[in-house]
Amino acid sequence: MALAALLATSAPTTAAPALSPLTGAPAGVDWSGVWQTQPGRSGAEWLPSEAPQTPEYKARQDSLVASQAAGRADFEPAADCRPLGMPRFMSNVYGMEIWHRPGALGIYGEYPGFMRRIFTDGRKPPGLDDVDPSYYGYSVGHWEGKDLVVDTIAIKGNVLLSREGVQISDSASVHERFHQVDKETLTDTMTLTDPKALTRPWTITKTYKRSPEIDMMEYFCENNRHPTNADGTVTTILKSN
Amino acid sequence: MRVMIWAGALLALAAPPAFAHHSFAMFDQTKEITLSGTVTEFQWTNPHSWLELDVRTASGAVEHWSLESGSVHTLTRLGWKSKMVKPGDRVTATLNPMKDGSRGGAMQSIVFADGRKISGGGR
Numbered sequence: 249m250a251l252a253a254l255l256a257t258s259a260p261t262t263a264a265p266a267l268s269p270l271t272g273a274p275a276g277v278d279w280s281g282v283w284q285t286q287p288g289r290s291g292a293e294w295l296p297s298e299a300p301q302t303p304e305y306k307a308r309q310d311s312l313v314a315s316q317a318a319g320r321a322d323f324e325p326a327a328d329c330r331p332l333g334m335p336r337f338m339s340n341v342y343g344m345e346i347w348h349r350p351g352a353l354g355i356y357g358e359y360p361g362f363m364r365r366i367f368t369d370g371r372k373p374p375g376l377d378d379v380d381p382s383y384y385g386y387s388v389g390h391w392e393g394k395d396l397v398v399d400t401i402a403i404k405g406n407v408l409l410s411r412e413g414v415q416i417s418d419s420a421s422v423h424e425r426f427h428q429v430d431k432e433t434l435t436d437t438m439t440l441t442d443p444k445a446l447t448r449p450w451t452i453t454k455t456y457k458r459s460p461e462i463d464m465m466e467y468f469c470e471n472n473r474h475p476t477n478a479d480g481t482v483t484t485i486l487k488s489n
Numbered sequence: 490m491r492v493m494i495w496a497g498a499l500l501a502l503a504a505p506p507a508f509a510h511h512s513f514a515m516f517d518q519t520k521e522i523t524l525s526g527t528v529t530e531f532q533w534t535n536p537h538s539w540l541e542l543d544v545r546t547a548s549g550a551v552e553h554w555s556l557e558s559g560s561v562h563t564l565t566r567l568g569w570k571s572k573m574v575k576p577g578d579r580v581t582a583t584l585n586p587m588k589d590g591s592r593g594g595a596m597q598s599i600v601f602a603d604g605r606k607i608s609g610g611g612r
Binding site for chain 2: 316317319324326327329342358359465467468469470471472473474482484485486487488
């Protein structure tokens with residue numbers, strides 16, 4: 249009888265962990281607070297030299313770079329106060345603040361002043377026809393032990409991966425595993441799958457360090473003095489003009 | 490290319506993170522000029538801050554220059570405060586000038602009237 253009860257309550261290792269009613273995270277997990285991405289390097293950043301691009305998307309990148317070098321439209325979305333989008337958001341060099349609550353985890357990027365929301369309420373990911381595309385996509389996560397596993401779909405096309413003009417398509421999805429290495433260190437292993445832009449899935453692992461010294465500031469992109477004109481050229485607004 | 494990436498990583502370790510919100514292709518980054526003048530306005534704004542400067546030329550004419558600096562975040566973490574510069578202050582700024590010769594530039598460093606020098610954040 250006792251053995252049967254024990255067997256009935258011993259969960260398989262893949263079972264979802266019990267979650268705190270206060271934070272929605274498993275016991276012993278508290279990532280709340282400010283973190284900062286560590287400098288990128290091979291395998292830890294979307295380096296253009298390592299991008300497994302399809303010929304079509306390589307040509308797009310070359311065209312964007314050539315256009316910018318010729319003084320035409322700056323493709324960098326930040327130049328026009330446009331959003332970074334996923335997965336580039338996770339490479340933001342300013343502060344990154346994590347918030348736990350039951351049913352969701354929020355990641356606030358000091359730049360560009362946006363909170364990415366990951367649903368952890370057990371909902372099933374929607375079908376691609378049931379969710380409209382957005383810059384940061386639709387993120388659904390679940391806890392596996394003390395790791396948070398997240399799938400993001402429905403990211404708008406033509407989002408850049410980095411400053412160098414490598415673009416993703418409207419078919420991109422991101423699979424992430426957040427893992428706390430030690431008290432001060434969190435990693436996010438991201439696999440980007442994009443049948444149009446990439447010839448194979450591309451995985452990097454970003455590392456974040458706890459950075460309580462960063463006082464998070466507001467960010468509003470309000471004073472862009474390099475607007476892009478209708479003909480694609482860029483003007484620098486000088487008061488001396 | 491690899492060398493440049495590593496140089497960037499080293500810089501990132503040595504200094505607070507900076508993020509260029511746009512291409513700096515309009516500035517000649519191989520050239521530096523130094524201007525002394527009187528501040529007419531300091532825009533403490535994102536994506537970047539701007540310093541407006543009246544500069545008296547040798548002939549006595551006043552030329553106006555617009556100098557692009559860093560984001561509010563980058564400047565704060567370089568030690569700037571919004572009230573460090575105000576209209577009427579005399580400053581000396583070093584900048585990468587506009588390639589097209591117009592009176593603007595990316596501010597590399599600034600020296601205040603009291604001799605304090607600080608990074609200009611414009612890179």
